[in-house]
Amino acid sequence: MLELRPCCECCGTALPPDSLLVRICSYECTLCDGCAGCAEGALQGHCPNCGGELVRRPIRPAARLLRHPASTLRKVKPGGCMPG
Secondary structure, X not given: OOOOOOEOOOOOOEOOOOOOOEEEEOOOOOOOOEEHHHHHOOOOOEOXXXXXXXXXXXXXXXXXXXXXXXXXXXXXXXOOOOOO
């Protein structure tokens, strides 16, 4: 199941589970949740781990968040993200 991380792993910006601005790697790499600004800017649309395309993270229905909640573990890469 897709882990809904609470922040951009590049800049630390909060990313609520219902945000349309979250980008993830098409391969769901471990370190690739990011905000649209970092995904389109520093990362140039590609995962820094595998080079896969960064796409909009799907929204989990609110009723399903009760059973499968978003993660609360914040992970931010030291020094931000660099293109892969």
